[in-house]
Structures are given as C-alpha cells and as structure tokens.
Amino acid sequence: MNRKSDKLTLRLSGQFRVTNAAGEDITPGAKKAQALLALLATSKDLQRTRSWLQDKLWSLSDGPRAAASLRQTLTAIRRDLGEHADVLSATRQVVSLDPASVAVEWDKDARPGGAEFLEGFELQDPEFADWLQTMRGKVLAVQAPQSAAAQRASRFGSGRWKLVLLSGPDSVSTSYHLECEFIDLLTRNLNENGEIELLYSVPDHPGDNVFVVDVNAVQPGEGQIGLRISARHAVENRVFWSESAKSSKASGSIEQSLDLLNLAFRLQTAVHKEIMMLTGSGTDGLFPPVLLGTAIPQIFSFKPGEVARASQLLDECLDERNAATFWGWQAQIAVINLIERFTDAPEACIEKGKALAAKAVEADPMNSMVLSTAANAQILLDWDIAAGGELASLAIRVNPSNPFGWWSYANAALYSDQAEKSLQAAQIASKLSAKSPLQFWCDFQVGLAALNMGDLKLAVRSLEISAALAPRFRPPRRYLLALYSHLGQVENAERTMQQLKRLEPGFSLDAFLNDPDYPISLAKRAKIIDSRVIAQLTDQS
Known part of the structure; x- marks a missing residue:
C-alpha cells in the first residue's frame, strides 16, 4: 500500500471507526478486534507486549488460551483490513501498528459535552473495563479544572529530590558515633535504590524538593541506646514521618541490631511514599x-x-x-x-x-x-x-539492612539444602521489612523455609500473614492449599481453592495435583499434598 497517500485513520473520539484514505469504513466486526486496535492506538509508539494485551482482553483465561485468542484476533484483524493488513505487525513479544501508515483521531482536549472516548463501547472483561474507565477519566480530567494532584506535580516538577541528613549537636559521645553510623547506612541504602541527591547541611535557600532527616540518639534505659528519626519538609518544616527504635547493646555496631536496621528501611520507604504522594504518583520525568x-x-x-x-x-x-x-x-x-x-x-x-x-x-x-x-x-x-x-x-x-538481600540468601540456602540457614535468613528479612510494603514477600519466604524445616505451624502462620497482607498474591495460597490438605482442614482448603479460582485464570485442581511445572515444587518435595482431601474439594466445587 502507498503509505503516504493511503493512510488508515483510527477514530477514538465518538464511536470507534477505522477508515481508509477514501473515507470508506473498514472497521473490523469483532469487538475484541476493535478493542485491540484501540489499545494499540493509545499506546506509546503504537505498540504493546503480547502479555499486556492478553491481560487486558482475556484476563479471565489462562495463559495458553489467552495467547491463542490473541493470535486468532490478529488474524481476524488482518483479514478485515484486507489490502491494509500490513499496518499491523507482531513478533513473539510485541504487537504494533505502523506509525507511518496509521493516523489516530483522538480529541484529548475535548470540551465538556463533546464526543466521548470510544462512545458506547463495552466489553465483558474486567481488566478492559478498568482500562476504559481510566481512559475516559483522563479525558474528563483534561476538561475539568486542574486537580490537586496536578497542582502538586506542577509545584514539585521533575527536579531531583534532595535529602539532608543531620546528626545531633554532640560531636564526641557514643551517641554521636551511633548517629553517624546510621547516616552512613542511610547513605548506602538511598544510593543503592535511587537517585536522590544526599546533602549533609541545609541549603541557604532550600526548595520544595528538599527533605530534612534528623537523626538523634536517645538512651531509653540502663544499658540501652536508641535512635529517634524524623523526616520533614525543609521549607514548611512539616514533619511527615517520625519513629524510634532501641538496641540493647550501647557499644555494639548498628549492623547487629535488627530493630535499627529496620528503622533505616522504614525511613527509606516513608521518603519514597511522601514523594509519590506529593507528585500525585506520576512517573513522567521523575x-x-x-x-x-x-x-x-x-x-x-x-x-x-x-x-x-x-x-x-x-x-x-x-x-x-x-x-x-x-x-x-x-x-x-x-x-x-x-x-x-x-x-x-x-x-x-x-x-x-x-x-x-x-x-x-x-x-x-x-x-x-x-x-x-x-x-x-x-x-x-x-x-x-x-x-x-x-x-x-x-x-x-x-x-545487611536490605531485606531483599536476606530474602535472596534464604532462597539460595533453601535450594542448597541448608534448611536452618534458610529459615534464619528469611526471619531476618521479615524483621527488616516489618511495617513496609515488602513484608508480605519476606513472610512468604519464611513460610517456605519453615515448610522445608518441617515446622508446619510456622509455615501456615507465615503464609497466612503473607496472604492477608497481599490479597491478590497467589503463591502463599498455593502452598496453604497444600498445607491445609495435609492437616485435614477441609474448610480452609475449600476457601483457599475458591480464592485461587478467582485470582488465577484457568486454575484447576488437576493441574495443582498433576502438572509437574505448577509452582509448588517445595510442597511436592515435602510430600504434604493429601489427594484425598483434594478429592473432597473436587466433589464440592
């Protein structure tokens, strides 16, 4: 096709339409085909990964069926586009439209009362429905006055954030030594995980992008020493986070105190959370x-x-x-x-x-x-x-303050038959990640390590905590189903199976029992799956 003179036009404002250069309507008939083209047309560089498209259009199907449905839909689109089929290309990873052969008509700045994004379009898939609602919301946001989130993003902009680390006024005591050691730890953590610029004195004229962290040693009791940490905005002087922790060894290294190491990780999490809140959780230019x-x-x-x-x-x-x-x-x-x-x-x-x-x-x-x-x-x-x-x-x-490091160490010990080391490392990871978004991941590892050690009580408790902290996290529920079957807890096993059916497209008890690649290898190695209990679930489900 002549790419310059015969472009296809994809219309997204109002009813979805695909027209050729002569204005003829060649819109594919199938709703999934139209939805796929709309997903590509609204994406950067007009392309998306296969897995992303499958998740949006076939979220209720398992992986193989979703992949097959995507292939069938691509074939249908090419058939309906006829001589224009070459505007659509697909590799094993990515599906894309040719930018030189496609024009997208989408009035993102439409005035109130104007044409709706994909007007009247509906598709019975929850992931696509969420995407469609989000996209329509973006158009409404353009029409509406500037939101609070947008105002915050405009105020704080895209400049690098700065974090000022300050110790207390005493420069000779054991307390000062602990404060400096903690500041060194924070410096290492923040340099590893991002590009915040670190300072050790407050600028004469700090901007809105500057936070101050005050590190102060305290003595909560005889033979104890601790730290109280607060984080505040340099301009407003408003404290947005403050916590403390103590150690039982006044002269010991900070690396020997899990409570102080956890304090450092929680501060890091709090700073990142505050930045995301201030910028409206945006990503462009940050x-x-x-x-x-x-x-x-x-x-x-x-x-x-x-x-x-x-x-x-x-x-x-x-x-x-x-x-x-x-x-x-x-x-x-x-x-x-x-x-x-x-x-x-x-x-x-x-x-x-x-x-x-x-x-x-x-x-x-x-x-x-x-x-x-x-x-x-x-x-x-x-x-x-x-x-x-x-x-x-x-x-x-x-x-030693990185919980993910201890998680990986526990994982390595788990697969090298060092059961005790694995459990110890997983418990350290859990302690370090306590009260942080990573806790569910580390408690999951404690559950696996405990299972490997034969401590089924600890395994169940840790996996239940992980599942409670992350309601959509499937791995702990898989192992809980195995453990509940072994313990004869039919009601719990039934509840967990129903959760997996909701969370895991294509889940089946047959695959759980018989698929050698189903991700419960440690449960199978421990031989804890009781097929008799599973059979009861099959009868009830």
Whole structure:
C-alpha cells in the first residue's frame, strides 16, 4: 500500500471507526478486534507486549488460551483490513501498528459535552473495563479544572529530590558515633535504590524538593541506646514521618541490631511514599525512587499486565545513573514471568534474564539490590545454586539492612539444602521489612523455609500473614492449599481453592495435583499434598 497517500485513520473520539484514505469504513466486526486496535492506538509508539494485551482482553483465561485468542484476533484483524493488513505487525513479544501508515483521531482536549472516548463501547472483561474507565477519566480530567494532584506535580516538577541528613549537636559521645553510623547506612541504602541527591547541611535557600532527616540518639534505659528519626519538609518544616527504635547493646555496631536496621528501611520507604504522594504518583520525568516506588508493587502484583507495565516503565526511564538497579529488577521480572508462566517463549525469557543480571552486576558489583536480583536469576533461571549463593552472600555483607538481600540468601540456602540457614535468613528479612510494603514477600519466604524445616505451624502462620497482607498474591495460597490438605482442614482448603479460582485464570485442581511445572515444587518435595482431601474439594466445587 502507498503509505503516504493511503493512510488508515483510527477514530477514538465518538464511536470507534477505522477508515481508509477514501473515507470508506473498514472497521473490523469483532469487538475484541476493535478493542485491540484501540489499545494499540493509545499506546506509546503504537505498540504493546503480547502479555499486556492478553491481560487486558482475556484476563479471565489462562495463559495458553489467552495467547491463542490473541493470535486468532490478529488474524481476524488482518483479514478485515484486507489490502491494509500490513499496518499491523507482531513478533513473539510485541504487537504494533505502523506509525507511518496509521493516523489516530483522538480529541484529548475535548470540551465538556463533546464526543466521548470510544462512545458506547463495552466489553465483558474486567481488566478492559478498568482500562476504559481510566481512559475516559483522563479525558474528563483534561476538561475539568486542574486537580490537586496536578497542582502538586506542577509545584514539585521533575527536579531531583534532595535529602539532608543531620546528626545531633554532640560531636564526641557514643551517641554521636551511633548517629553517624546510621547516616552512613542511610547513605548506602538511598544510593543503592535511587537517585536522590544526599546533602549533609541545609541549603541557604532550600526548595520544595528538599527533605530534612534528623537523626538523634536517645538512651531509653540502663544499658540501652536508641535512635529517634524524623523526616520533614525543609521549607514548611512539616514533619511527615517520625519513629524510634532501641538496641540493647550501647557499644555494639548498628549492623547487629535488627530493630535499627529496620528503622533505616522504614525511613527509606516513608521518603519514597511522601514523594509519590506529593507528585500525585506520576512517573513522567521523575527520578528513580519514584519510578521504583511505582514499579516494584507492579512487579510483585504477580499479574501479567502489571508486570509488563513495570517492565515497560523501567525500560523507558533507564539512564546511566540507574541502569544497574533497573537491569537487576528486569532480571527479577524475567524470573517472575518464567515461574508464573506469563511468557510463551520460556527459553528467550531465561536468556534475557540471565543477560540482564550479568549486565547489572558488571555495572555495579557492590550494590546489594543488584546482587540480590542477580542471585535470584542465577538460581531460578540458570539453576546455578552455587553462583546464586555467592551473590546473595555478598549482598548481605555489602548491605545487611536490605531485606531483599536476606530474602535472596534464604532462597539460595533453601535450594542448597541448608534448611536452618534458610529459615534464619528469611526471619531476618521479615524483621527488616516489618511495617513496609515488602513484608508480605519476606513472610512468604519464611513460610517456605519453615515448610522445608518441617515446622508446619510456622509455615501456615507465615503464609497466612503473607496472604492477608497481599490479597491478590497467589503463591502463599498455593502452598496453604497444600498445607491445609495435609492437616485435614477441609474448610480452609475449600476457601483457599475458591480464592485461587478467582485470582488465577484457568486454575484447576488437576493441574495443582498433576502438572509437574505448577509452582509448588517445595510442597511436592515435602510430600504434604493429601489427594484425598483434594478429592473432597473436587466433589464440592
């Protein structure tokens, strides 16, 4: 087709239409085909990953069926477009429209009362319905006066955030030494996880992008020493977070106190949360801590569409300052895509994850987050337990306050038959991540380690906590179903099975029992699945 003279036009304002250069309507007849074209037309560079499209249009189907439905829909679109079929292309990973051959008509700045986005369009899929509601909301937001979130984003802009770390006034005592040690720890943590600029004195004229952290040692009792930490806005002097913790050893290293290490992690989480709140949780033009604050919950949602969005966000915002950390998280995404079977190209997923992990370690070999994600990739993608264990061990030596480092160390010990070490490391990770968004992930690891140790009571309790903290997190529920069956708790097993049916498209008890690749390998190794109890669930469901 002549690309310059025969462009297709996709109309998104009002009723969805596809027309050729002569104005003839060649809109595909199937609703899913129209929806797919609308999803592509509203995406950056007119392209999306296959997994993202599958999650939006076939969220209630399992992976293989969703992939097959996508292939059928692509075939139907090409058939309906006829001689214009080459505007649509698809690789094993990405589906796209040719920007040179397609014009998109979408009045994002429509006045109130104007044409609605995809007017009258409905599709019986909850993920697509959520997307459609969000897109229509964006148009309404343009029509409405500037929202509070937009005003905050305008005020704080895209400049780098600055964090001033201040110790108390006493410069000679043991208290001052502890304060300095804590500030060193904060510096290491923040440098690993983002691009906040760190200062050690308040600027003469601080801007709205400046926070101040006051680190003050306290003595809560005989033979004890502790820290009280507060974080405030430099301009307003408004405190947005304040907590304290104590240690029983007045002269010991801060690295020997899990309570003080946890305090550092909670501060870091609070700073990132405050930044996201102030900027309206936006991502465009912002810097790595906010991006990671957005991406990490998406990664650990274990939903294919969310994971794909996190991957795209990390790709789009990668630069020389954050490359190693972002590559590490991309390697972790590859692990999740493989284990959760979000990919229809497992070999390519494995190779991509291994390559990203290697690049991350090469770029920043003394970053505990990089080492942790690389350790997981070595173990779960390459099955190199020894190499993964070395990386995880280095991660906790480099930064013992990083709960993800202890998680990776627990995982390495788990697969190298060091059951006691695995449980100890997982419990440290849980302690460090307490009261943070990462706690559910670390409690899940405690559950696995306890199961491996044969402590079924602790395994159940930890997995139940993980499931309660993350209502859409499927892995603990899989292991709870196995444990409840072993313990003869039919009612709990029934409830958990129903949860998995709601959360996991295509879940079946047959796959749970018989699929060798279903992700409950530790339960099968422990031989705790009681098929007699599972059979009762089959009769009841």
